[in-house]
Amino acid sequence: MERLDCEITERLVHLKLDGELRGDDQRLLTEHMDRCEDCRRLHEELSQVDGALREGLGALEMPEPDIDGTRQSIQRARRFRPSWSRWLPAAAALLLVVTVTLIALPRLGGPGSVAAAPAMVVSGGDAMHVFEPDQRTAQSRQAGTELQEHSVAWGLGGEPILLEFVGGARVGLSNEAVVRIGRKSIDLFKGGLRVDLENAGEDFTVVTPWGEFSGPGSLFIVHSDADGGSARIDVYSGEVTVNSRGTQRVLAEGQTSTLKPDPERAITL
Amino acid sequence: MAETDALRRGSGQDGANVADRHLAALATGGDGDAFDLLIERHLASVQRLCWSMLSNRPDAEDAAQETFVRAWRCLGRFDTQRAFGPWLRGIATKVCLQMLRSRGRHSDREMSLDASYHEPAAPEPVEASPLARRAVEALATLSETYRLPLTLFYLEDASVAEVAEALEISQGAARVRLHRGREQIREILMERGTDDGTT
Numbered sequence: 001m002e003r004l005d006c007e008i009t010e011r012l013v014h015l016k017l018d019g020e021l022r023g024d025d026q027r028l029l030t031e032h033m034d035r036c037e038d039c040r041r042l043h044e045e046l047s048q049v050d051g052a053l054r055e056g057l058g059a060l061e062m063p064e065p066d067i068d069g070t071r072q073s074i075q076r077a078r079r080f081r082p083s084w085s086r087w088l089p090a091a092a093a094l095l096l097v098v099t100v101t102l103i104a105l106p107r108l109g110g111p112g113s114v115a116a117a118p119a120m121v122v123s124g125g126d127a128m129h130v131f132e133p134d135q136r137t138a139q140s141r142q143a144g145t146e147l148q149e150h151s152v153a154w155g156l157g158g159e160p161i162l163l164e165f166v167g168g169a170r171v172g173l174s175n176e177a178v179v180r181i182g183r184k185s186i187d188l189f190k191g192g193l194r195v196d197l198e199n200a201g202e203d204f205t206v207v208t209p210w211g212e213f214s215g216p217g218s219l220f221i222v223h224s225d226a227d228g229g230s231a232r233i234d235v236y237s238g239e240v241t242v243n244s245r246g247t248q249r250v251l252a253e254g255q256t257s258t259l260k261p262d263p264e265r266a267i268t269l
Numbered sequence: 270m271a272e273t274d275a276l277r278r279g280s281g282q283d284g285a286n287v288a289d290r291h292l293a294a295l296a297t298g299g300d301g302d303a304f305d306l307l308i309e310r311h312l313a314s315v316q317r318l319c320w321s322m323l324s325n326r327p328d329a330e331d332a333a334q335e336t337f338v339r340a341w342r343c344l345g346r347f348d349t350q351r352a353f354g355p356w357l358r359g360i361a362t363k364v365c366l367q368m369l370r371s372r373g374r375h376s377d378r379e380m381s382l383d384a385s386y387h388e389p390a391a392p393e394p395v396e397a398s399p400l401a402r403r404a405v406e407a408l409a410t411l412s413e414t415y416r417l418p419l420t421l422f423y424l425e426d427a428s429v430a431e432v433a434e435a436l437e438i439s440q441g442a443a444r445v446r447l448h449r450g451r452e453q454i455r456e457i458l459m460e461r462g463t464d465d466g467t468t
Contacts, residue, residue, distance in 0.1 A: 056404045065333070066330060
C-alpha cells in the first residue's frame with residue numbers, strides 16, 4: 001500500500017477543498033486519514049474553515065446599490081470625448097475618401113451605377129464611426145442622419161451605434177466595425193454586427209469574408225476575431241441561412257457557428 | 270423596450286445567463302435600456318466584490334461604477350457565448366487591483382487622510398453562524414496576497430484557474446496563496462477558539 005506522509009496529506013486536503021483532487025489521490029487521502037489522527041483533525045478543521053468562509057462571504061450585508069449614480073457615471077462617460085477624437089475622425093475620413101473615391105471612380109456614370117439615394121438612417125447610439133463618401137460622423141446628436149448607399153463606415157472607438165435600413169433591418173455596429181452599406185445588404189470587413197431582421201419588410205443579407213448570412217425575421221450577431229482569421233455567428237431568434245466555403249446550412253435559434261475565411265467571398269474596401 | 274421588459278423576467282441561473290446575453294447583445298447594438306437592466310441585475314454583486322477586495326465602502330462604490338463604465342466601453346469585445354456576470358466581475362477585479370496598486374503608491378498620503386475615517390473596514394455577514402462571522406473577520410486581517418484569492422474563490426465561487434486569471438498570476442501561485450491563506454485563517458480561528466473557549 002502506498003503511504004503518504006503528513007506534509008503531502010496537508011497538500012491533498014487543500015487540493016480537495018480547491019476542487020482539484022483526482023480519484024487516486026482521493027483514495028490515498030482517505031486511506032491515510034484512516035490511520036492518522038492528526039491529519040484527520042487537520043482535514044476537519046480546514047473543512048470547517050472552507051465552509052465558514054463560503055457561508056460568511058455569502059451572507060455579507062451590503063448597502064443598497066447606487067443604481068442611479070452608476071447610470072449617471074455612464075452618461076458622463078458617453079459625453080466625454082478624448083482630445084484625439086476631435087482630429088482622428090477627420091484624419092481617417094481624409095484617408096478613406098481618397099481610398100473610396102479611387103475604388104468608386106470606375107463605377108460612376110456607367111451603366112448600372114447606383115444612384116446616391118439615401119439608403120439608411122442613423123437612428124441611435126453614440127459613436128465615432130466615419131461614413132464615407134459623405135464624411136458623416138455618426139454620433140448621438142446626429143441621430144436621423146441619412147447615409148448613402150456604398151457609404152463605408154470606419155469605427156474609431158466610442159460606443160456602439162445603431163443603423164436602420166430603409167427596408168426595416170436594424171444593424172448595430174461594434175465600436176471597431178468596418179462596413180460598407182448596401183440598400184439591402186451590409187458588407188462587414190472587420191469587427192462585429194448585431195443584425196435585427198425581426199421587423200424587416202424585405203430580404204437583407206450580411207456579406208463577410210467568412211460567409212454570407214440571411215434570415216428574414218431573425219436576430220443574430222456576427223463577430224470576427226482581431227486578425228480576421230475566423231468569425232462567429234450566434235443566432236438569438238429565428239433561422240439564419242449561412243453560405244460559406246461552398247456549403248449552405250441553416251442555424252436555428254440558440255445555435256452558433258465558427259467560420260474560417262471563404263476564399264470565394266474575399267471582399268475589399 | 271418590450272423586449273427588455275421580457276428579459277427582466279427570467280428564472281434560474283441558466284435563464285439569467287441567457288437573459289444577460291440577450292441584454293448584452295441589445296446593449297452592443299446601442300440599446301441604453303438594455304444596459305440599464307444589466308446594471309440593475311449586477312451592481313449589487315459587483316459592489317459586494319469590490320468592497321470585499323478593497324475593504325473600503327466609498328472606494329468600492331467608485332470601483333463598481335468604474336466597472337460598469339469600462340464594461341459599456343468594451344461591450345463590443347464581450348464574447349456572447351460566455352456568461353456576462355463573470356466577465357463583468359473580471360473587469361471589477363482589474364479595477365480593484367489598479368486601485369490597490371494606486372493605494373500602495375500613495376499609502377503614506379492616504380493613511381493621513383484616512384486617520385479620521387470610521388467606515389466599517391469590510392462588509393460584515395449577517396445571519397451567519399458565529400464561526401462564519403469569525404472566519405470573515407479573520408479574512409479581513411490577511412494581507413492582500415492571501416485575502417484577494419480567497420475572496421474570489423469563495424465569494425465568486427471561482428476555480429483556481431479563474432482566480433489565477435483574475436489576479437494575473439500563475440495557477441501554481443494562486444493555489445499556493447489559497448492554501449496559505451486558508452491555513453492562516455485556520456490558525457487565527459484556532460487561537461481565538463482557544464482564547465474564548467470555543468472551537
